[in-house]
Structures are given as C-alpha cells and as structure tokens.
Amino acid sequence: MSRREQALVLVCFFLSGVAALVYQIAWTRQFAFVFGTSQLAIATVLAAYMGGLASGAALAGRLAPRLRRPVLAIAPAEAALPANEQEYRDYLETNGWTRSLAIADLTPAIVLDELGRVTPLASNPLDLLAATLKEKLPQLFPDAPSA
Numbered sequence: 001m002s003r004r005e006q007a008l009v010l011v012c013f014f015l016s017g018v019a020a021l022v023y024q025i026a027w028t029r030q031f032a033f034v035f036g037t038s039q040l041a042i043a044t045v046l047a048a049y050m051g052g053l054a055s056g057a058a059l060a061g062r063l064a065p066r067l068r069r070p071v072l073a074i075a076p077a078e079a080a081l082p083a084n085e086q087e088y089r090d091y092l093e094t095n096g097w098t099r100s101l102a103i104a105d106l107t108p109a110i111v112l113d114e115l116g117r118v119t120p121l122a123s124n125p126l127d128l129l130a131a132t133l134k135e136k137l138p139q140l141f142p143d144a145p146s147a
Contacts, residue, residue, distance in 0.1 A: 009071055016078060023085065024049055030092055 031041035
C-alpha cells in the first residue's frame with residue numbers, strides 16, 4: 001500500500017470516528033427525552049456504543065484473516081449508516097419520543113408550547129432502582145449497621 005493510500009485510509013477512519021461521536025451525541029440527546037434524565041441516557045448510549053465496538057472487534061477478528069483486503073470490507077457497513085440512522089429517527093418519531101422543530105421558526109411562544117407537550121415518565125427509573133435497593137440491601141446484608 002502506498003503512502004497516499006495509507007493517508008486516505010487514515011482520513012476515512014478519522015471521519016468515521018467523527019461521525020460516530022456525532023451520532024453518540026445525537027442519540028444521547030434523544031434518549032434524554034425518552035428516559036427523562038441525561039445520566040441514564042449517557043449510560044445507555046455508552047453501553048450500546050461499547051457493546052457495538054466489542055462485537056465488531058470480535059467479528060472482524062474472526063473474518064479479517066480470511067479477507068484479502070479487510071479495509072474494503074468496512075465500506076458497505078459505513079455506507080449503510082445513514083439509512084440505519086434514518087430508520088432509527090423514524091422509529092423514535094413514530095413512538096412520539098422525539099420532536100422536530102425548524103430552528104429558523106423558533107419563538108419563545110413555540111418553545112413554551114412544545115415544552116408543554118412533553119410528557120415526563122410516570123416515574124424515574126433511577127428512583128425505582130434506589131427504592132428497590134433500599135428494600136433489598138438489608139436482606140442481603142443483615143449484619144450491616146443501618147443508617
């Protein structure tokens with residue numbers, strides 16, 4: 001592989017990483033609406049991202065030795081990302097988990113109206129987890145001093 005081809009491959013990998021970070025930020029913001037908290041959204045997106053990296057590395061580790069030009073095998077997956085992103089956005093919109101507003105049309109009245117349409121979760125999942133832990137931990141550690 002020539003130096004020019006190597007540079008082109010490195011630029012492609014860099015742009016792929018930038019796109020992944022942009023998607024990660026967008027997904028985190030979308031999931032913050034779904035979960036009602038940004039911490040849970042970040043944890044979910046990070047877990048999915050790391051799981052995807054791990055499964056991709058495991059698959060690539062098995063397939064790469066059999067491929068003559070493994071770098072070219074990535075191209076179809078990279079090309080499919082925009083279509084997958086559109087399917088994801090359509091799914092969120094179908095379930096009412098996202099709102100789209102034209103930025104140029106925003107006024108304080110429109111923002112307040114849209115905020116009034118947001119329905120919070122019936123209960124915060126973290127509150128439910130905390131209550132469950134408060135109930136179950138004394139059973140798991142009966143000899144521990146109580147607070």
